[in-house]
Amino acid sequence: MSGMGYEAVEVAIVGGGIIGCAIAYELARKGHRVAVVERGAIGGEASGASAGIIAPPSNKDTPAVRVELTARSLSAYPWLVAALQDETGFDVGYRQWGALLVASNENDHARLRALLSWQEDLGFDSEWVEPAELRHLEPALPEGLLGGMLANDAGSVNVRRLTRALAAAAARRGALVLEHTPALGVATSGDLATGVRLADGTLPAAQVVLAAGAWTARFGLELGQALPTVPVKGQMLALGGLLHPPRTIIGGAGGYLVPWTDGTVGVAATEEEAGFDTRVTPAGLRALVGLIEALAPGLLDGEVVATWAGLRPGTPDREPIVGLVPGYDNLWVASGHFRTGVQLAIGTAEVLVASLLSGAPDPLLAPLSPARFAQAV
Template sequence: MRVIVVGAGIIGSAIALELRRRGAEVTLIEGQAEGGHTSAASAGMVNPFSLTPHETPALPFYLNSLQMYPEWAQQLQSLTHIDVEWRQGGCLRVALTPADANHLSENLEWIRRYEPNATWVEPPAALEREPTLSHEIAGAIYLPSEGWVNTERLMRALHCAVQLSGANLYTGTPALCLERLQNRVHGVRIAHGVIEGDAVVIAAGAWTSALLQPLGVQTPIEPVRGVILRLGDLPAPIKSILSSSMGYLVPRADGTVLMGATREQAGFDLRATAEGYAYLLQSLTRIAPALLHATVLGHVVGLRPDTPDHHPYLGAITGYEGLYLAAGHAYHGILMAPATARAVADLILDGKTTLPIEPFDPNRFTR
């Protein structure tokens, strides 16, 4: 089975590696000189509960992916000798106002059905655990199963593992169009010709729609600009993710912390603006004002590929043989990568998957 994967971000790279592990002949194509720019420009949260304000049909898939993470991260390290800094250090979902506290306490009821060890934390206990938090918080939920990875190291490990697996990796090679004979997609055209395959997976993030529009496939995806600050010289270390309605803080193994993120409708503009910085600093004032004295070490900018219902497209495209879609993961790509890779490999090699992908039907906006 020859499979072409378009897009070498975390989703495309994870799919390519899983397919290669299961014996497929894989070609991974990336339009930029170095793939995974958007994936690397992420805080790396693996947080199924604090990502969603309510119980969602996508949650079972999120939890499957979370369960895969420890082994997946260890396998990548064993293959590449790159530590992706997987840490299952938990998340403190902070209520900034009494209204937030009421909402979080209501959420705790359904969260405990999946995470029995989730607990309500009163403000004094939250401040004792995380001294940099604002003294104005109204409480928090502690979610012990959530964690994070270093996305820059994760992307390096994935690209290294893909190459070590024997897959063909082409960077700086834009996919110009899909090649088809009637309703069968059989290849991808690049500048120097056509790469032939038995199946094609489109995992091109915010650039996905442009490849599918000539086929009449409607998969609306909008790029959402996200700016994240990197802070150092902290007055006290942060032990876990600090998440709130205004933003989040994610610790790194080197003692720095990532503060994010803006959500800006700015097309494909990758600038970090003064307005974006102002929003992040305002959020920091509300969440952890002690960090206003930290050093700003830099920032990263990424384009999150978002869909109208904020769920990705995952599966086979109706009406075309050999065409699969894995795109539109928005803020969930890091979390969903291991399970997405397994599900897509299942569909291509076995024709079905036991993973709960129903909420992600790629044909849901064409009916």
């Protein structure tokens, strides 16, 4: 034993959200001794506040690395969900509903037609829905839409439960999961990370991964490295009591309506730079009601059963930060996934773990390297 009673691990992960726990599970199932250090509850921050959409990229300018990580995640979720239920008993609320992106004007129509062609070229299972078919598919939609694109392989999941299931499955395989344990910083010696500093000692580790979401930046500052994650507030509400809830995820007007397996529907989400403020505000609720009016006015008679806000980890260029931290041989970062954490989590975990075990970042991750921000320090 060392470090005030903490036994050394192969990999210590700072952050118990969907990214950190996906990495922990991937390492644990490969037989490696791993620890997750989480300042609050597992899945308690951005992951717990997420709408849980898992879908192909909805912008044809999406960088190739994010397309690849998304494709890996989409193909992994069916078997992963089944494996987690077998191992832990957790029902993570996963279902492939499909995602219907609707065109309310000519610009939307042209954009979605181009998006469909791009997705089909990449092998995603998507199709066009003509205006006459739309309201048969989703009766709550408004009249006058010009069509829509249906991504058949899209779905949703309860991200808090998924995150906790990943942590539980990792723990069953020997992982140490430390909840309500703030990481004070990374212990270092020269160009090596030696562990994670905690209030009661140091957790020794051969490698360290920073996956602390919007809080990742402060660890970089202490190390003299730019890891510029910033909190981007998102407010949401849930509707219940619907006689005819949507049968698909409905997207448009800058947001989404997301059916969940408990019968409720998530309305997501605002996008606000408000620091670490997680208050639900009248202005935020007004924007969400406006989203329902634009996408599915037939749902306006539902009951608002919950409201909440979460902090997504944004970055200056809106791309994740994944790779080796400059100046260190064994300190990695996986953060800044913004609105696509659950969509990219499994792919990120697969590629980062392979990189970590080989000792060098996969070339696929080069565009996401934290080195692109090095001049900022």
